[in-house]
Amino acid sequence: MPNTSALAQAAPFSESERDAVYKAIYTRRDVRxxxxxxxxxxxxxxxxxxxxHHAPSVGFVQPWNFIVIRSSADRERIWKAFSGANEEAAAMFSGERQSTYQSLKLEGIRKAPVNICVTCDRTRGGDVVLGRTHNKSMDLYSTVCAIQNLWLAARAEGVGMGWVSIFHDADLKRILAIPDRIEIVGYLCLGYVDQLYERPELEVKGWNQRALLDDLIFDGKWQGDP
Known part of the structure; x- marks a missing residue:
């Protein structure tokens, strides 16, 4: 039997509380x-x-760590590693797509006062982890949930956040002394902003547009490509 003394009421939020949650979700932006x-x-x-840290985690193993980087010298070293990878990424596109990519300003590493590298320790919890017995990626998914929690909380605090993914993991591990067994899940830039795009920046600049929700919902079983 569950310990009922450990249970709390699951009443819905008030209208204003609910609206605040949805406002954070709908106005969250990737700040560059x-x-x-x-x-x-x-x-x-x-x-x-x-x-x-209050995100859900498989087997409650809490596989994350947060490396907080404030030093401008360290951020400059990381930016140089990013810059090399970014040039490689630009070369993967061609024509107008490449020009649009190169026009995007990706200066968060140096401009944001705080950077955070979020990692996942895949050995935490031992060899057999509840909920990870058949899907070995659940610890990575849990760490992504932690990043989403941070992102929404940042929006509520008026703090902008950008997620930088254009790196060679080996470069970051060398700069930040991260052991080989540790997986890098996200590199985040955080700081105050005075303006945010009303829509995602990549939508505003014509890179892509939001898909229609109706095209992404299948009833009962897979129904082909949307």
Whole structure:
């Protein structure tokens, strides 16, 4: 029998509370270069990390770690690693697509006052983890949930966040002294912003547009490509 003393009421939020949750979801943006130089107070950063730490995790193993990078010298080293990978990425596109890619301003690493590397320790919890017995990627998915928690909390705090994915993991591991067994899941740039795009930047700049939800919902079984 469950310990009923450990249970809490599951009443719905008030209308204003519910609206605030949806506002954070719908106005969250990936910030690339709009960061202000204003420092991010430690108490705000700790609230964001605590929100991340309260994400669901498979087997409750909490596989994440958060490497907080504030040093401008360290961020410059990381930016150089990013810059090399970004040139490689640009070469993968051609024509107008390449020009659009190169026009995107990706300066968050140097402009944001705080960078965070989010990692996943895939050995945490031992060889057999509840909920990961048949899907070995569940610890990675759990860590992504932590990043989403942080992102939504940042939006509620008026803090912008950008997720940088254009790296060679080996470069980041060398710079940040990350052991080989540790998986890098996300590199995040955080800082205050005074403006956000009303729609995702890549939609505004014509890279892609949001798919229609109706095209992505299948009833009962797979119904072909949307």
């Amino acid at each position: 270069d709009q960061f202000l130089p204003e420092p991010l107070p430690n108490e705000v950063l700790l609230r964001l990390l605590d929100a991340a």
